[in-house]
Amino acid sequence: MHGTEEHAPAHEDHGPVCFVSAVVVYNRQFLPELAAVLAAAADRTRPEPPGGGAVLREAARGYWDRRGLHGTAGGIAAAPGAQPLLLALIGAHGGDVLMPRPCPAAWMPQARLLGRPAYHVPTPAECGGVPDPYALLETVRRVRAEGGRPKLLLLSVVDDPTATVAPPELVREACEAAVGEGLHIISDETWRDTVHRPRDTVLLSPAEMCPDDVTVVSDLSGALVPAAWPVAVARFPDTARAAVRHARTLDILTALGAHVAAPVAQAAAHALREPESVRDRIRRAAALQAEVAAGAHRAILGSGALARPPQAGRHLYADLGPLRPRLAELGVTDSMELEEYLTDRLGAPAPGGHRFGDELGALRVRLGTGPLLGATPQQQTESLAAAKPLELAHVARALDGFAAVFGAPR
Numbered sequence: 471m472h473g474t475e476e477h478a479p480a481h482e483d484h485g486p487v488c489f490v491s492a493v494v495v496y497n498r499q500f501l502p503e504l505a506a507v508l509a510a511a512a513d514r515t516r517p518e519p520p521g522g523g524a525v526l527r528e529a530a531r532g533y534w535d536r537r538g539l540h541g542t543a544g545g546i547a548a549a550p551g552a553q554p555l556l557l558a559l560i561g562a563h564g565g566d567v568l569m570p571r572p573c574p575a576a577w578m579p580q581a582r583l584l585g586r587p588a589y590h591v592p593t594p595a596e597c598g599g600v601p602d603p604y605a606l607l608e609t610v611r612r613v614r615a616e617g618g619r620p621k622l623l624l625l626s627v628v629d630d631p632t633a634t635v636a637p638p639e640l641v642r643e644a645c646e647a648a649v650g651e652g653l654h655i656i657s658d659e660t661w662r663d664t665v666h667r668p669r670d671t672v673l674l675s676p677a678e679m680c681p682d683d684v685t686v687v688s689d690l691s692g693a694l695v696p697a698a699w700p701v702a703v704a705r706f707p708d709t710a711r712a713a714v715r716h717a718r719t720l721d722i723l724t725a726l727g728a729h730v731a732a733p734v735a736q737a738a739a740h741a742l743r744e745p746e747s748v749r750d751r752i753r754r755a756a757a758l759q760a761e762v763a764a765g766a767h768r769a770i771l772g773s774g775a776l777a778r779p780p781q782a783g784r785h786l787y788a789d790l791g792p793l794r795p796r797l798a799e800l801g802v803t804d805s806m807e808l809e810e811y812l813t814d815r816l817g818a819p820a821p822g823g824h825r826f827g828d829e830l831g832a833l834r835v836r837l838g839t840g841p842l843l844g845a846t847p848q849q850q851t852e853s854l855a856a857a858k859p860l861e862l863a864h865v866a867r868a869l870d871g872f873a874a875v876f877g878a879p880r
Contacts, residue, residue: 503747503748504695504696504699504737504740504741505737507736507737507740508699508733508734508736508737509733510736511732511733511735511736511737512733514732514733514736515732516732517729517730517731517732518548518729518730518731518732518735519729520720520721520723520724520728520729521546521547521548521549521716521719521720521723522546522547522548522549522703522730522735523732523735524543525735525736525739526546526548526701526703526730526735526736526738526739526742527543527544527546527547527548527703528543528739529738529739529740529742529743530543530546530548530703530705530742531543531545531546531705532742532743533742533743533744534686534705536744537662537675538675538678539675539677539678539681539686539705541705541706541707541708542708545705545706545707545708545712545713545716546703546704546705546706547703547704547706547716547719547720547723548701548702548703548704548730548735548738549701549702549703549704549723549728549730550700550701550702550728550729550730550731550734551689551691551700551701551702552576552658552660552687552689552691552702553576553580554723554726554728555687555702555703555704555723555728556576556577556580556656556658556687557580557583557584557722557726558719558720558722558723558726558728559656559685559687559704559715559719560580560581560584560586560622560656561584561718561719561722562715562716562718562719562722563621563622563654563715564619564621565586565619565620565621565622566586566587566588566589566613566618566619566620566621566622567581567586567587567588567589567620567621567622567623567624568588568589568590568591568601568606568609568610568613568620568622568623568624568653569581569588569589569590569591569601569623569624569625569827570590570591570592570593570598570599570600570601570624570625570626570629571590571591571592571593571827571828572593572598572631572632572787572823572826572827572828572834573590573599573624573626573631573826573827574626574630574631574658574826575631575821575825575826577624577827578827587613587618589609589613589618589620590827591605591606591609592605593632594640596634596637596640596778597629597632597634597635597636597637597640597778598629598631598632598634598778598787599625599626599627599628599629599630599632599634599636600625600626600627600629600636600640600641600644601623601625601644602644603640603643603644603646603647604647606623606644606647606648606651607647607651610651610653620651620653621652621653621654622653622654622655622656623648623653623654623655623656624655624656624658625644625655625656625657625658625676626657626658626659626660626661627641627657627659627662627673627674627675627676628659628660628661628662628664628665628673628781628782628783629661629782629783630660630661630783630785631785631787631826631836632778632787633763633778633780633781633782633783633784633785633786633787634778634779634780634781634782635665635671635673635781635782637672638672638674641674641676641679642674642679645676645679645680645683645684646679646680648683649680649683653683654683654684654685655676655680655683655684655685656684656685656686656687657675657676657677657684657685657686657687658687658688658689659675659686659687659688660687660688660689660691660692660693660702661692661693661782661783662675662688662782663692663693663694663752663756664692664693664752664755664756664759664782664783664784665756665781665782666756666757666759666760666763666780666781666782667760667781668756671781671782677705677707681707681708682707682708682709682712683707684707685704685705685706685707685712685715686704686705687702687703687704687705688702688703688704689702690702690703690738690741690742692783693752693755694738694741694742694748694752695734695737695738695741699731699734699737699738700734701730701734701735701738703742704719754854754855755854756782758843758853758854758856758859759780759783759784759839761858761859761860762839762842762843762853762859762860762865762869763780763784763786763839764779764780765842765860765865765869766780766786766837766839766842766869766872767779767780767786769869769872769873769876770786770788770837770876772873772876772877773793773873773876773877773879774792774793775788775789775790775791775792775793775876776788776789776790776791776792777789784838784839784840785836785837785838785839786836786837786839787823787834787835787836787837788834788835788836788837788876789832789833789834790808790833790834790835790879791832791833791834793833793879794833796879797811797833797879800879802833802879803831804822804824804830804831804832804833805822805823805824805828805829805830805831805832805833805834805835806822806824806830808820808822808833808834808835809821809822809825809835812835812837812875815875815878816837816841816872816875817841818838818840818841819838820835820836820837820838821835821836822834822835823835823836841868842865842868842869842872843859843865843868844864844865844868845864849862849864852864853865
């Protein structure tokens, strides 16, 4: 019996929604360089083998090696995007799935597609992405008491949607709790290279804490390649059990026909090697996001709404609960209605918290900072190159408009 399994309410909207991200700016800057690599491989019409070819896997191995996660290219698997890769990883593990609330929009649908019971675990007040250790233990014990088999925990130290970085002590406590209860951890580290102030932020991968019990996943569109060229990579532990799961993952990718296109693999391998031009653009993109996200955060707080200070990525996660009385007068009483209200007024998608596993009745929303950087490629390029982007006329206008939308319900 799974009486506590968390299914979406019947009236909840899970239809398609376009999640706007500032990744477009970063991609425009990379296109000339990566396009040249991709074009040089255009005659490679055969797809990569399941899990990626040797060049791509070796580049991924080197990428993680530079971050202190050592291993072999044989422990890497690649797929055309994070969703098929995550589907294969969940499929390669038995049992029920746990994940933080809120969490990336694709996580719960992947578990449901496989027919796996999935459960949300609350996160602490200071960050998202990593469950509260005590809440995790309570959830595991409750699920087992009801006949469930919790086996897998998904988390993200650098979180989408909340744009926060989990403190090392929380990562350690959550990982110790999970491993102590026999859970394997999938750590989504897609956004680790988008930390706004890397010199001031301590980032600890769960794979550093529990190397035999953590599979690391990264969607390269987070920071390295254009989103239109889907490719994601996973790093498995160096254990016999992980080798079996790696083989199962490849079997599932084969059954799905989930092969990375060879030209895309070559471009991704180039980005994963991180030549100086790549590292420089990553730094400039993160610095730009730090400035613009901070400006948007000040506007949200100025309206009376709440939001954790953004530390990474290209989003903010706002709670408009303090504005509920005024929003109710405008016909906004839940996150679906809030999504419609803000999308219409901002002129850009503003997905409600229900899409990320949050309660439908909560007035929470994820906001992309991409639209604040300019409406044209020229403006976006100017934003990326500016020493003080908030002083650019088009950025200042966009932030004023953003603040006006949030100030209206006060």
